[in-house]
Amino acid sequence: MKNKLRSIFSSFLSAVLLVALLTVGMSSAAAEEETADASVKGSLVIIGGGLETGNAEIYNKMIELAGGKQDAVIGIFPTASASMSSSRSMKQDFEDYGVPAENVRIIEITEKNYKDQVNNDEIVEAISECTALYFVGGDQSRVTKAFYNEDGSNSKALDAVWDVYRKGGLVAGSSAGAAIMSDPMILNATSLEALQKGVTYDEQKPGLWVTKGLGFFEAGITDQHFSKRGRLGRLVVALVHEKINYGFGIDENSAMVVSGDEIEVIGASGMFLVDASKADFTKKGAYLGIDVSYLEKGDRYNFATKEFTVHSSKTLIRPGQEYYEGNELNTNIFGSDAAKTALLDDLMDNTAKEARGLTFALDQKNGKGSGFSVVFSKTAQTKGYYDSDEYASTALHVNMDIIPIEVQVKELEHMPKK
CATH class of the missing domain: 3.40.50.880 (Class I glutamine amidotransferase (GATase) domain)
Incomplete structure (x- = not known):
């Protein structure tokens, strides 16, 4: 009789465990689905x-x-x-x-x-x-x-x-x-x-x-x-x-x-x-x-x-294909479109390895001020691309350094007194 009761209890316990496992499984699946939906x-x-x-x-x-x-x-x-x-x-x-x-x-x-x-x-x-x-x-x-x-x-x-x-x-x-x-x-x-x-x-x-x-x-x-x-x-x-x-x-x-x-x-x-x-x-x-x-x-x-x-219509700018040779210092590098021009024309489509610019503010009374030198430079990872009209339009992985500077303006001649 005891063995029979043990057998019945064992079957009942197995059934409870199975239901519990199924419930946990369903809950986990529902939770995962809810998490997925939330994301x-x-x-x-x-x-x-x-x-x-x-x-x-x-x-x-x-x-x-x-x-x-x-x-x-x-x-x-x-x-x-x-x-x-x-x-x-x-x-x-x-x-x-x-x-x-x-x-x-x-x-x-x-x-x-x-x-x-x-x-x-x-x-x-x-x-x-x-x-x-x-x-x-x-x-x-x-x-x-x-x-x-x-x-x-x-x-x-x-x-x-x-x-x-x-x-x-x-x-x-x-x-x-x-x-x-x-x-x-x-x-x-x-x-x-x-x-x-x-x-x-x-x-x-x-x-x-x-x-x-x-x-x-x-x-x-x-x-x-x-x-x-x-x-x-x-x-x-x-x-x-x-x-x-x-x-x-x-x-x-x-x-x-x-x-x-x-x-x-x-x-x-x-x-x-x-x-x-x-x-x-x-x-x-x-x-x-x-x-x-x-x-x-x-x-x-x-x-x-x-x-x-990069868009399939664009072509890689290879060494020797650049249109420009050398560039000039940009004295307002954060002016309108200046940084974009520095990247594309002064560096990507250019034989130059660097493009430099300045940004600064001056005291008009003494001509002294402070600002920053901005240097864009090519690295081993740098790549530039022409668009379908052969203008530089994409630049990848250009290094930029921003370095503090002091600025002083000196006039070569004084204005004559009136």
Whole structure:
């Protein structure tokens, strides 16, 4: 009898264990599926500002990633702007590119009303109905002030934007709408100011203001209006002082399209990729060993594998094929398009091994000042490419050093007294 009872108990225990194991297995599978679902993300179109209405490539890419002309539902946030005019213009642009008017909506979270709007369930529902969300330009600090609660937590509106993104929707933005894509985000300083004064975490103090962004782009810091406003120096400062390896500087009327781990550059100009992973910041204030690359239309970069894919229409610039022989010192290296010209014309399509530039500020009374020498140099890994018109348009793995200098202007002759 005892043996029989033991047999029955043993069978019962086996059955319980089997059910438990199956339950654990099912729970684990469900947990893995839930985790996978949570990590699924849509796409980003990060525009460097100055988006022109005629840039069909960027508009059509946004519409495509939003689901196509008939299915796209696009919500526009005017938050960064001081007025509604840019949002209305974007709405009209999307309509002109074929999205039905009723499917393009301005979601009115503004500097004046955000406290009432960002945790409003009707606003959350309006966001949730969208397949794409677009942040206009202006002041990026208005966006973060609005979308984060006072205690730093996500507002319901921000959670709704993340939900759209995770489910496969598009998040896009231009200018300030590009700056908010990373976390941290940067603003409020020129390259020279950032190099001279460093980083600040208080917008009322001088220096490069580093603060919390929305963080949709997780591979590094984004910056915009990049070549036109000479922002290469300030991005280097942000990366080194924040101990972040990669920075992405997008030119005007151009965009980086982020899908999965890959970035594609589209539009009229290009994107700087700054690799500070091996940078050395010296006691005397020099930034050494910065790896700089510049990509243009059709070029791709995978930030997981760190691999570049240059567009198939481009050809490698081989030694002896360069158009230019030698270059001159650029005395305003962070001026409009100066760094891009230094990389492409003064180095890639040039027999020279280095391209040098200066940035400085002077006291007009005594002609003395301080600044930095910027040196771009070829390495064993450096490669340049011609586009189909045989202009240099891509530069990979150029070394950049930024070295402090003192400047003094001396007149050879004094002006005669009147």
